[in-house]
Amino acid sequence: MKRSSILFALVTLALLSYAFYQGMFVAPTEATMGDVQRIFYYHLPHAWVAFLLFFTNFLASIWYLIRRSERSDALALASAEVGVVFCSVVLVTGPLWARPVWGIWWTWDARLTSTLVLWLIYVSYLVLRRFVTGGQTQVLAAALAIFGFIDVPIVYLSIRYFRTQHPQPVIGGGEGSGLDPRMWIAVLWNLAGFLALAVLLVRLRYSLALAENALEEAHASRALAPQQAEGGPAADPALKLGDKSR
Amino acid sequence: MTVMAVARRSLAKDLRLEWRAKDAVNSMLFFALLVVVIFSFSFDPTAEESRRIAGGLVWVAFLFAAVVALNQTWARELRNQVLDAYRVSPAPAVSLFLAKAVGNFILVGVLELLMTPLFVVFYNLRSVGPVYQLLLIAALGTWALVVNGTFFAAISIRTRSREIMLPLILFPISIPALLAMVDATTMVLTGEASPRFWLQLLAVYDVVFTTVCLALFETVINAE
Numbered sequence: 001m002k003r004s005s006i007l008f009a010l011v012t013l014a015l016l017s018y019a020f021y022q023g024m025f026v027a028p029t030e031a032t033m034g035d036v037q038r039i040f041y042y043h044l045p046h047a048w049v050a051f052l053l054f055f056t057n058f059l060a061s062i063w064y065l066i067r068r069s070e071r072s073d074a075l076a077l078a079s080a081e082v083g084v085v086f087c088s089v090v091l092v093t094g095p096l097w098a099r100p101v102w103g104i105w106w107t108w109d110a111r112l113t114s115t116l117v118l119w120l121i122y123v124s125y126l127v128l129r130r131f132v133t134g135g136q137t138q139v140l141a142a143a144l145a146i147f148g149f150i151d152v153p154i155v156y157l158s159i160r161y162f163r164t165q166h167p168q169p170v171i172g173g174g175e176g177s178g179l180d181p182r183m184w185i186a187v188l189w190n191l192a193g194f195l196a197l198a199v200l201l202v203r204l205r206y207s208l209a210l211a212e213n214a215l216e217e218a219h220a221s222r223a224l225a226p227q228q229a230e231g232g233p234a235a236d237p238a239l240k241l242g243d244k245s246r
Numbered sequence: 247m248t249v250m251a252v253a254r255r256s257l258a259k260d261l262r263l264e265w266r267a268k269d270a271v272n273s274m275l276f277f278a279l280l281v282v283v284i285f286s287f288s289f290d291p292t293a294e295e296s297r298r299i300a301g302g303l304v305w306v307a308f309l310f311a312a313v314v315a316l317n318q319t320w321a322r323e324l325r326n327q328v329l330d331a332y333r334v335s336p337a338p339a340v341s342l343f344l345a346k347a348v349g350n351f352i353l354v355g356v357l358e359l360l361m362t363p364l365f366v367v368f369y370n371l372r373s374v375g376p377v378y379q380l381l382l383i384a385a386l387g388t389w390a391l392v393v394n395g396t397f398f399a400a401i402s403i404r405t406r407s408r409e410i411m412l413p414l415i416l417f418p419i420s421i422p423a424l425l426a427m428v429d430a431t432t433m434v435l436t437g438e439a440s441p442r443f444w445l446q447l448l449a450v451y452d453v454v455f456t457t458v459c460l461a462l463f464e465t466v467i468n469a470e
Contacts, residue, residue: 146458
């Protein structure tokens with residue numbers, strides 16, 4: 001487990017380095033925007049990976065409600081946390097790109113606003129997870145995750161209508177139609193790199209969540225132990241933690 | 247007893263209690279009044295401007311006031327373990343949810359009826375578009391807030407600092423509904439466009455989330 005993680009991390013690093021090379025040196029400079037456009041190779045892959053992670057969170061939450069498996073809850077938590085990080089990167093790189101190209105940091109355009117609302121929904125999911133008392137976190141979080149994901153298409157629909165209704169402050173400036181094939185290659189390498197990074201992070205967070213659960217259980221049964229039997233060191237459940245979390 | 251019969255009894259009990267104590271209505275009304283007063287001297291708009299901003303102001307005031315009522319939805323059932331008793335009884339959980347949601351709908355509806363004249367007076371409002379559409383927006387929009395609000399209140403009672411938790415989880419999910427309510431209201435008040443799309447969106451939102459709430463409520467209320 002540990003060794004495979006390290007191996008995977010190395011592969012991820014290699015992918016990301018190659019993707020950096022592709023995006024920064026191989027892909028041609030964009031005609032009107034210049035080098036600033038290269039942030040696109042980070043912006044777009046992060047957005048796609050974030051959506052993928054939120055979808056994973058949705059599926060894992062449904063699966064948790066059906067099977068009540070601790071593992072799918074850990075996956076839901078891990079994918080939501082990493083998804084929020086990726087979504088934050090999208091929301092930071094977007095304005096960085098927009099400022100030199102559109103002349104403004106932020107516009108309430110359909111995609112920007114939808115991404116922001118998406119981010120808000122999943123932050124509220126993480127906040128809820130922090131605040132639930134008692135052992136009900138998993139069920140309540142899974143329910144909220146389902147609400148959140150169902151809300152996404154409605155958010156998108158409403159904001160798109162809202163924005164086409166009203167005049168847009170800034171039009172165009174996006175990458176438009178037809179990317180240079182070398183740009184596509186850079187996009188795909190970066191997508192592969194960041195997807196691998198996301199998988200790596202989710203995996204680490206997932207096993208951390210499982211280890212935390214095991215630790216909590218061990219504490220709980222240790223607290224109960226003296227009443228059941230005079231717990232000698234051999235009966236100490238915390239000692240079993242090592243093989244449980246692996 | 248059927249689902250509806252249980253829901254009716256439960257609703258009647260809640261309304262009777264509310265009628266006697268008037269806790270939720272009084273606190274909501276006073277809260278909304280404060281919001282209206284503070285808004286009206288922080289903006290001080292002309293009649294033309296107020297038509298443009300009233301949709302936003304009205305709904306923000308109602309939303310905040312509704313949270314006050316929603317937070318109290320389950321508080322009464324926690325005392326003396328009423329909720330636990332309900333869970334072990336054979337009564338369907340869905341009826342309890344329906345009763346609470348309809349009860350909140352009535353409370354918030356009463357609030358809106360009482361506060362609207364005040365808004366009209368303070369902001370010197372006169373609608374250019376047809377007023378009956380506002381009623382439709384209010385009905386669909388209030389249900390959209392209240393159905394999810396009732397459900398999320400059942401989640402937030404299991405958290406630390408529960409009063410703060412409810413808006414934190416309710417507002418992000420309600421953004422499309424709020425957008426629809428605010429923009430549709432502005433469209434009617436200014437008479438610039440037909441709110442048809444927003445009414446459809448609110449109807450879809452209501453149907454979708456009512457279904458999800460009914461489907462998941464039993465799971466949430468029995469969560470251990």
